[in-house]
Amino acid sequence: MKTYIALLRGINVLGKNSLPMKELVALREGMGARSVRTYIQSGNVVFQSTEKHASPLATRLMDEIKERCGFSPQVLILGPDALERAIARNPFPEGEADPVSLHLGFLAATPRSRDLGKLDSLRKPSERFHLGDDVFYLHTPEGFGKSRLPASAEKLLGVPMTYRNWRTVCKVSAMASE
Incomplete structure (x- = not known):
């Protein structure tokens, strides 16, 4: 199994x-x-x-x-290894202190057309993002719901994704390891 x-x-x-x-x-x-x-x-x-x-x-x-x-x-x-990799590759470790400000967008596929410049133009000065192989990392210190990036990222990356905050990713990873 x-x-x-x-x-x-x-x-x-x-x-x-x-x-x-x-x-x-x-x-x-x-x-x-x-x-x-x-x-x-x-x-x-x-x-x-x-x-x-x-x-x-x-x-x-x-x-x-x-x-x-x-x-x-x-x-x-x-698989559990995908969550472990996503956790290990977090480019914003300072965001872990406020786990609801750090989100991981798990991508359904590798983005072929990506408009990172447009994404960058939408972000607030306090926000940061990073596109990994299969995860879109998003740090929104002022709040995920107040950011324009979550709604735009999927369209500008051209692939479906689903977001989870840091706390949820860590908890689900721990559950998968049990």
């Missing part, structure tokens, strides 16, 4: 695209996953599977959610 992490984008506790974590756990277990655990309502799932490749897991989970819930969130499946 391999350990995987599913990062779901665009699910909520209430309202549009509601998918409570209890239902997500039951759904994953019904699809054959074992040791399914979630962390907070934003769609972080750690599980074990006999599947050797992550891509079919993402597609099957999106299809199952669409069938049962009527919407299809973006699903990114990672």
Whole structure:
């Protein structure tokens, strides 16, 4: 059995695209996953599977959610090593002291066309970003919700992504290591 992490984008506790974590756990277990655990309502799932490749897991989970819930969130499946690498490569270690100001945007693919100049023109003087191989690091000391970068980065990088704050990344990584 391999350990995987599913990062779901665009699910909520209430309202549009509601998918409570209890239902997500039951759904994953019904699809054959074992040791399914979630962390907070934003769609972080750690599980074990006999599947050797992550891509079919993402597609099957999106299809199952669409069938049962009527919407299809973006699903990114990672191995524990991907989170460990993302943590180790954090270019803004000073942001770790305020873990909600440091966000990692996990990319669904490698960006082919990237307009980093336009991104740079949108950032506040206190903000910094770094594009890694498969992670877009974003440090927003004045607040993630007050920044123009999160909403623009996906479009300007040309690939889907899902953000997690530093605290969540570290917690999910620890869960995957258990």
